[in-house]
Amino acid sequence: GAVVSQHPSRVICKSGTSVKIECRSLDFQATTMFWYRQFPKQSLMLMATSNEGSKATYEQGVEKDKFLINHASLTLSTLTVTSAHPEDSSFYICSARGIAGGDTGELFFGEGSRLTVL
Amino acid sequence: GQNIDQPTEMTATEGAIVQINCTYQTSGFNGLFWYQQHAGEAPTFLSYNVLDGLEEKGRFSSFLSRSKGYSYLLLKELQMKDSASYLCAVVDSNYQLIWGAGTKLIIKP
Numbered sequence: 002g003a004v005v006s007q008h009p010s011r012v013i014c015k016s017g018t019s020v021k022i023e024c025r026s027l028d029f030q031a032t033t034m035f036w037y038r039q040f041p042k043q044s045l046m047l048m049a050t051s052n053e054g055s056k057a058t059y060e061q062g063v064e065k066d067k068f069l070i071n072h073a074s075l076t077l078s079t080l081t082v083t084s085a086h087p088e089d090s091s092f093y094i095c096s097a098r099g100i101a102g103g104d105t106g107e108l109f110f111g112e113g114s115r116l117t118v119l
Numbered sequence: 120g121q122n123i124d125q126p127t128e129m130t131a132t133e134g135a136i137v138q139i140n141c142t143y144q145t146s147g148f149n150g151l152f153w154y155q156q157h158a159g160e161a162p163t164f165l166s167y168n169v170l171d172g173l174e175e176k177g178r179f180s181s182f183l184s185r186s187k188g189y190s191y192l193l194l195k196e197l198q199m200k201d202s203a204s205y206l207c208a209v210v211d212s213n214y215q216l217i218w219g220a221g222t223k224l225i226i227k228p
Contacts (some may be wrong), residue, residue, distance in 0.1 A: 029182050108216065
């Protein structure tokens, strides 16, 4: 099946620094990528939807200046957490929908990135 | 508004059968997914239903009734490794996925 690679899988950073997380579709072109965050024992919370070559659409309550999303190519989207704070510590997961998923909406998920802000 | 309901937690015995229900109210319907998620990992795809009826795939089966806004995931011959959260997600009229909160399944020996 389709493969989505997310990197890094774990990152620890100091408060105030910025962290970039990459999401790559390895064997298909991802026209749309989604970024989620998940707190312990909670469901996935959609942060933003990005379409290749256009600005991301952020969900209500998500600060677009803090969570910068770039989807510059059909195989790569990046999420940058700027000026990270301890409350940003979470599990960030990307997913991609593209030709491999057809129009069914099936999403292919990356492995997730666990961010810990000290 | 859009709403997906599924039980928060269920407990079952190894070797038994368990059914996880999901009811939904969404703006349009273009299919329903079930995903499995182990703690600390990303979700993995289990099934996709767009037509009414039962889809069987090994130990897992998924059922859909569009008229009732209802689906269930049936897990047979439960194994300890099936302990996970099971997420129900509906594709709405805009082809966006609406997620349920997930059902945590606990398997006891």
